[in-house]
Amino acid sequence: MSVGVETLFTSALGLVAPWEVAKVDLDTAKRRIDFEVRCNAKLLSCPHCNTPAQGIHDRLRRSWRHLDFFQFEAWLHADVPRVACTGCGKTTQVGVPWAREGSGFTALFEALALSLCRELPVRQAAALLRCADKPLWRRIEYYVQQARAIDDMSEVRTVGIDETSLRRGQHYITVVHDLAAKRLLFATEGRSHHSVLDFAQDLKAHGGDPAVVHHVCQDMSAAYTKGVGLALPAAAISYDRFHVVKMAIEAMDEVRRTEWRDQPHAVHAALGGTDRKVLKGLMWGMRKNPPAWSGQQISAMHWLQHSTLKSARAWRLKMALREVYGAALKHNDPRQAQADLSAWLSWATRSRLEPFKKLAKTLKTHFAGVISGMLDNRSNAFVEAMNGLLQQAKRAARGFRTAGNFIAVAYLRMSKLAHLPDHPFNPASAK
Structure with a gap:
């Protein structure tokens, strides 16, 4: 039994009704494949208030970069419906199942980009993906922010505090690691006692309690010592x-x-x-x-x-x-x-x-x-090792444009964030 090419790619893209591939356009000269995706529904639920069976007001043309198909660069195109709701009175664009709102990449493409940026300088990852590096930075910042927002730090008891160089001159980043879980908890520009105060506030925001942090391993920085005394009152300081x-x-x-x-x-x-x-x-x-x-x-x-x-x-x-x-x-x-x-x-x-x-x-x-x-018998050896990896990443990237970029890469690679997108090429689980 033969299967139409549109039906085949509808299944390959994981689309379900009312979405389907209506047309496939392959251009071998440009090494590109374009999928025209269509929404067949006449009535849709309001994306804002969920009122069912609302009429479609109009459709807006959108395009998304997708994972390559074979050796071809793949793009999805769709006229995305906007629903005029009689319940809330608003006209709202429907979300598409393959991409987050406002993104020009599909969710799978973003997941691959993040996985590459964990291992490679962002510019090299962008070259492999054949896209600009600036959009990748935006996605790193977005997903790291989302994952950190729901990160749990309630079990933090022992931390290591150190500094690492951002660039030549007096430009430093303060990093705070959980020595038990061996992961980066917090990073901020500067190396004053305010850096430790900022960490304490961030710890509270993620379910942790500065009052139960009982041990801090650090160097002999007077600024960090002052910050620990103010922000982590129960912590004993040991000099690494x-x-x-x-x-x-x-x-x-x-x-x-x-x-x-x-x-x-x-x-x-x-x-x-x-x-x-x-x-x-x-x-x-x-x-x-x-x-x-x-x-x-x-x-x-x-x-x-x-x-x-x-x-x-x-x-x-x-x-x-x-x-x-x-x-x-x-x-x-x-x-x-x-x-x-x-x-x-x-x-x-x-x-x-x-x-x-x-x-x-x-x-x-x-x-x-x-x-x-x-x-x-505690030391900042793990923190020093992570700082070494950060400096290695900095050299490979030939420096970072901003402190925010440096910190975003540090979180992406060293925080063991549990809520980042999975690598799209992970083996399928056995059933």
């Missing part, structure tokens, strides 16, 4: 061990750079007249943990440890701080952790290395939060 050790590495690097710049002959003499290549290996060896050393770095670090260079003392201080963290994690004894950290601070203060003296002063000021970070 990643940032503390990073500060020690930066202090070590500052000592090394100063010494190598100001006393190059002493450095070469202490290291046995080593060449530039070995110095580079030494630089990376100082930053890495010993198990990760290459053969060249093992040799360079052997020379360093037997020298009297300031760089050697700086490296020992950095490694000792790592050992303090390791002991705290192993023994989980607050008194022992406090004693170990106090001993390290005393050593750093007496080291005659200005970067480490400055670091010791900073850690003393935040002593309780540093100890909390040691014992809780």
Whole structure:
């Protein structure tokens, strides 16, 4: 039994009465297929008040870009009825089943576009879809806003707060992640204490309660500390061990750079007249943990440890701080952790290395939060990893035009939003 091409495509497009495909126009030269869709009803319910059996006032011509059929760009065209209602007195356009109101794309095309934008820069996704990137940005913003509006944050108890760079200069985005669910909760432009206050308001708007957030992992930003004190009153602050050790590495690097710049002959003499290549290996060896050393770095670090260079003392201080963290994690004894950290601070203060003296002063000021970070075994490693992915996305996109675009992509990729459209090419479920 033969089936007409219009009937075939009516089924393929998922149309049901009173909608049907009335005509199919294939242009192989333009690699395009156009579907003329018709509404056969004489009477329709009012879209505004649902009064049944209302007359059609007129019809408006509309077109929508659809998923490709075979290798051809596909478009749907329809004269969409407007209903003149005797009940409410309004004339309202009927919604079409294949697209949301006001969109020039079908719902399936938008779902594919969102799926591509999760993985690719928006400009590349637009090139694959053969459309402009600006309409894709509008759809990302629309669907992210809709999905976030019904997102549930009632279970949020532990959060990580950090900043990530938007562009060169002092342009930053504050990001707040749920460390338990490992997802992005909130992002906003800036990095002041108001950023944390804005997060608390957003948390309330999504069913969460700032008063039950009991732990915040962050860096030593005074602005974030102030914001947490004002907006999350029950939260204990722990300073992320990643940032503390990073500060020690930066202090070590500052000592090394100063010494190598100001006393190059002493450095070469202490290291046995080593060449530039070995110095580079030494630089990376100082930053890495010993198990990760290459053969060249093992040799360079052997020379360093037997020298009297300031760089050697700086490296020992950095490694000792790592050992303090390791002991705290192993023994989980607050008194022992406090004693170990106090001993390290005393050593750093007496080291005659200005970067480490400055670091010791900073850690003393935040002593309780540093100890909390040691014992809780919580870190912003996940947040840092997500920030890395955001920066990777920024580089791939060659930057974002606005902070809003950056934030929209962050939500799309990292918020695990449950109410975004499904990928249209997901395998059909077995029945």
